[in-house]
């Protein structure tokens with residue numbers, strides 16, 4: 191295990207197996223029968239994908255469409271509500287225990303469209319027991335949006351911040367001043383359990399100095415949690431990234447130094463590392479979960495609660511039950527076609543085997559709580575067994591009563607360590 195996560199692009203294991211290893215196995219009939227079996231008391235995570243953004247960030251790796259036409263949001267809400275009704279028609283007992291709006295930019299939607307969507311799913315009661323989270327671009331989120339989030343008792347907002355340096359912001363085509371974010375936070379509803387900032391390291395023009403400035407500003411605003419992502423640069427796949435001047439990208443050594451600066455700064459300023467790439471303020475929801483070793487992981491990142499089933503609505507959304515992973519059609523126009531024809535817009539999937547479930551258990555326990563129960567480790571290939579033996583003797587953790595607990599040094603290699611238990615990579 192010589193290479194760190196910074197050098198190698200490794201799966202993020204938001205679930206197992208990662209989509210790149212799915213076997214393509216899915217039929218609409220099996221998915222429907224699986225949904226029919228779901229009982230309301232089991233809980234359900236609902237994800238809604240809003241693929242629209244008003245302007246393009248050059249670095250963006252998300253599934254999104256750039257448009258200023260707000261009527262596209264209205265059409266999308268119509269389709270999302272129809273898709274949800276298709277699910278309710280096969281099982282009226284589906285009741286979300288959490289709802290996550292992601293994108294693109296959910297607040298691209300006009301307030302009335304977002305309200306229609308919320309009422310269509312939650313009903314007029316605003317279901318206070320449902321954990322509600324939304325991704326926010328502070329540049330396009332209005333006071334009316336914020337009032338709506340308050341009215342529906344949202345629990346978490348996640349802000350795309352990325353970097354506060356004007357030079358870096360120019361290089362990525364995303365101008366968003368410190369004052370804008372500060373004013374935005376001052377207008378946020380009280381009572382939010384979590385305010386998250388997304389930051390990215392490895393962006394064009396970033397240096398130790400610009401990152402220090404970003405971190406100083408972050409420290410003034412003190413969000414509850416921070417996702418500190420490495421910039422994933424894949425210009426051969428993502429056309430928009432070709433607009434980035436590659437000569438401005440920090441070298442591998444610079445990237446490592448910028449990452450280490452962020453990690454050290456956050457640790458010294460009351461943030462605790464959560465899983466990997468994530469930090470949470472002392473006494474926050476995620477911090478307490480990590481302390482009690484109750485952290486969970488799903489497609490939206492680290493979380494305090496996870497239902498046995500995830501239904502993703504909208505283009506590209508991923509759903510998961512104990513038996514299947516499925517993904518929706520990616521192109522918005524084709525997605526509409528499915529919905530118009532009353533068909534679930536599923537295009538790709540994976541039938542989960544017993545072995546997958548066992549391996550997922552080990553990988554998730556490792557990613558979330560830094561623990562490997564050696565009695566639960568599945569049969570490993572020769573290569574993986576060798577790596578596992580190396581891990582146990584390396585200075586990455588300690589073994590007691592069959593439990594291997596990862597230490598700070600090992601945490602940097604979490605994603606790399608997880609690949610040992612990935613049956614598809616080995």
Ligand SMILES: C[S@@+](CC[C@H](N)C(=O)[O-])C[C@H]1O[C@@H](n2cnc3c(N)ncnc32)[C@H](O)[C@@H]1O
Pocket residue numbers: 243249250251252292293294295325326327328349350351352388389390419420421422423
């Ligand atoms: C859907 S966006 C967040 C909401 C909103 N669209 C915004 O940007 O403010 C999700 C997050 O993914 C991260 N992201 C997007 N492209 C990335 C890339 N190429 N590498 C690393 N992180 C990326 C950014 O931090 C971004 O905030």
Ligand code: SF4
Pocket residue numbers: 242243245246247250251252254293294295327350
């Ligand atoms: S980073 Fe966010 S706002 Fe920017 S293009 Fe991507 S999804 Fe849209």
